Amino acid sequence: MKNVVTIAGSDSCGGAGIQADLKTFSALGTYGMSVITAVTAQNTTGVLKVREMEADIVREQINCLFDDIEIHAVKIGMVSSIEIIDTIGECLKDKGVKHIVLDPVMVSKSGCHLLKPESKDELVKVLFPLAEVVTPNLFEAEVITGEKIETVTEMEQAAAQIHAKGAARVVVKGGHLTGDAIDVLYDGTRFYHITGSRINTPNTHGTGCTFSSAIAAYLARGCSIPDAVEEAKKYINGAIENAIALGHGVGPTNHFYSLYRKAGVLGE
Structure with missing residues (x-):
């Protein structure tokens, strides 16, 4: 079994x-471990409070x-401060891990800013090249490029700009466009369009985290990048199709829908 680490907020x-x-990670047959960068108080209606971890404890968790343990892939999610970004960069640069997937989490669905404005440039400078x-x-x-994005062509242009900032490959997710849910993958040479059906549900909490984690899991298992993105797209589509109507706000995707179906509790 492959081992995958997430560095993100709780x-x-x-x-x-x-x-x-x-x-x-568990749903896709890998062993998951975590490095917590922040603790949030949140429910389906929004993020109420965020408390960052100190950089030293982030460093110790990683080290x-x-x-x-042999680590086969790393996913990076919510990292809000310059100090934590620099700490993660210093640690991972020394580890030589091959597969790192970065989800540049900036704002929650409820509008809470999870990346401090002054940290954006540091995120690009330190973590994009890794x-x-x-x-x-x-x-x-749009925040990274400074450009408005309303079409697939503009998604391609944004992917190329983000690649030029140091990212080896870029997946610009098109879930907020109208029509089919098209993601654009750019590897520096070629554009790939990964298409999924648009699912009519309000319960999409955690889709970005889940998608990037799925890519990391599939890379750890030996998939090529286009295949990992394609398989991650299929997985997140299934999780959204079987999303959970939890609480009074935006419910979560259903990570274990296959297991719940086997257990006979899907839809309860």
Whole structure:
């Protein structure tokens, strides 16, 4: 079994962040471990409070895992401060891990800013060059490039700009466009369009975290990058199709829908 680490924030509601990542790793047949960068108080209606971890404990979490266990892939999610970004960069640069997937988490669905504005440039400078794949959604791609994105052609242009900033491969996620849910993968030479059906559900909490974690899991298992992105797209589509109507707001995707179906509890 392959071992995958998520470096991200904790979601007390269990639908996004560390919790979503660990569920995804398990659902896709890998062993998941975590480095917590922040603790959030949140539910389906929004993020109420965020408390960052100190950089030293982030460093120790990373180092102790790599000192003891062979790590096959790393997913990076919520990293809000310059100090934590620099700490992660310093640690991972020394580890030589091959597969790093970066999800540049900036704003929650409820509008809470999870990446400090002054940290954006540091994220690009320090972590983009380490990442094998960077997976911004449309809003994040607009913030990174400074350009409005409303078409697939503009998604391609944004992917090329983000690649030029140091990311080896870029997946610009098109979930917020109308029509089919098209993601654009750019590897520096070629554009790939990964298409999925648009699913009519309000329960999409944690989709970005889950998608990037799925890519990391498939890379750890030996898939090529186009295949990993394609398989991750299929997985997230299934998780959204079987999303859970939890609480009074935006419910989570269903990471274990296959297991729940086998257990006979899907839809309860």
